[in-house]
Amino acid sequence: MPGTHAGGDARLVLDTEVAVVGAGAAGLSLAHRLCAPGPGGHPPGGGVVLVDAPAGPLRPPGRTWCFWEEPGGDWDDLLVRSWDRLRVRGPDGGSVTVSPSPLRYKMLRSDTFEQAVRARLGTAVTCVEATVRAVRDRPAGAEVLGVTPDGRRLRVRARWVFDSRPPPCPPPARTALLQHFRGWxxxxxxxxxxxxxxxxxxxxxxxxxxxxxxxYVLPLDADRALVEYTEFSPAPLHPAGYDRLLRDYTHRVLGLGRFEVTGTEQGAIPMTDGRHRRRTGRAVFRIGAAGGATRPSTGYTFAGVQRQTRAVAAALREGRVPVPPAAHTGRARAMDAVVLRALDTGRLDGPSFFTGLFRTVPADRLLRFLDGDTRLLEDFGIGLRTPVLPMLRTAAELPALPRRPVRAHRREGNRP
Structure with a gap:
């Protein structure tokens, strides 16, 4: 267990092997992979400290994470629901329904995930609440500095620190869109x-x-569902704008008639071709969305988080420097840059583009492509099913475009 002592001037000092900042999907997944019982878990000899934000504006509200994988995944016992059929509808109402077997589309709630992972960790991880003020290198590792809810100054000295908080400034990018949404x-x-x-x-x-x-409609039962309005565009809407569009969608398009809204969720996910720094010091690393786990062209994050934290845990077990790997290949990120630029310039008709992909590409291959898990020849075949000339024109202009500062938007949630 980490060494602990409190100073006479209201300080809390912890010494540990690994410190994880943030107890969202990335922080909890890493702690779980380090300390879960069984062959995959192997707690570091000096212990693990998990620093979570106190209740308040720094801690995001409950939200939904969705991803696709085969049955038998690590979190299957926590799923709200999963589906083996997916539907995409064009603007004219024409639809394509696919079955991506052996993959399933899975839905997980963040509060369920947090409660279950904390219970599984038990006493294997030291959890502390604090508002983190600084994360920095020190001669023998790194340290986390913050203030606890009762006003004590926190100092966590660690061999390695993994920070999952959003950086204060997003990385410069040639294209910067948001996937912003509100759901009922x-x-x-x-x-x-x-x-x-x-x-x-x-x-x-x-x-x-x-x-x-x-x-976006995720049916939980015949009379219950999560219904969302989602937009890829440069800036979020006013809350009243989302509600107006949701009312239009649920009544005019879906024809639901009378219904009760039992809960809401809202979020904004950056979709950019910025280059995320995964190492910010000799012993300080970024993980999760802060470390580039979000797929730029779709906004999906949870699967990238799992790949990244699995690799970090393996590196720590094997005694290697635990630099988080890129969650998506360079080829995938290059294709995403083209898609984002083409959408932003209007060269690419988004509804036709995505509907056409689901209509012409085998569903399991398309989902693997969207997750960056296809081979070069598969990518080439899918590329031929897109508007080739607009995409080639966009790809040709990207190298000459400068990367510009990106405005930071407050993240209120993260569906994927």
Whole structure:
């Protein structure tokens, strides 16, 4: 266990092998992979300290994470629901329904995940709440400095520090969009949803001038669902704007009639071609969305977090320098840069692009492609099913475009 002592001037000092800042998907996943019982877990000899933000504005509200993988994943016992059929609808209402077997689309709630992981960790990890003021190198490792809710000054001295907090300034980028959304958990009191099929993209909503917008429906039962309005565009909307668009979608498009809103969620996920720094000091690293785990062209993050934290845990067990790997290949990030630029310039019609991919590419291959898990020849074949000339023009201009500072937007949630 980490060494602990409190100074006479209201200080809390902890000595440990590994410090993890932030107890979201990335921080908890890393702690779990380091300390879970069984062959995969191997607690570092000096212990693990997890520093979480106190309740308040620095701690995000409960949110939904979605991802796809085969049955039997690490978190299957925590899932709210999973689906083996996905549907995409074009602006004209024409739909394509696919079955991406052996993959399934999975839905996980952050509060369920947090409670379960904390219970699994037990006393293997020392958890402390504090507002972190600084993370920096020190001669024999690194340290985390902060203030606890009762006003004590916190100092965590560690061999390695992994920071999952969003950086104060996003990395410069040539294109910077946001995936911003608001969702309602609805209860209709009568069967109106198809529980077997997740509505991944429904483009029967008004489209913005730049980017794209779609509805998103995850049926939890025949009379319950998460219904969201999602937009890829440069800036978020006012909250009243989301509610107006959700009312239009649920009534005009879906025809739900009367229903009760039992909960809400809202978020904004950066979608940029910025280069995330995963190492910020000799012994300080960024993980999760802060370390580039978000797939730029889709906003999905949870699967990238799992790959990244699994690799970090393996490096620590094997005594290697635990630099978090890139969650997505260089080829995938290059393709994402082209897609984002093409969407932002209007050269690419987003609804036609995504609907066409689901209509012409085998579903399991397409989901692997969106997760960066396809081979070069598979990527080439998928590329031929996109608007080739606009994409080539965009790819040709990217090297000459400067990377500019990106405005930071407050992240209120993270569906993927």
């Amino acid at each position: 958990f609805v209860h209709t009191g009568r069967p109106v949803f198809d529980p077997s099929t997740a509505e991944l993209m429904d483009f029967r909503v008004p489209q913005p001038r730049h980017g794209l917008a779609f509805g």
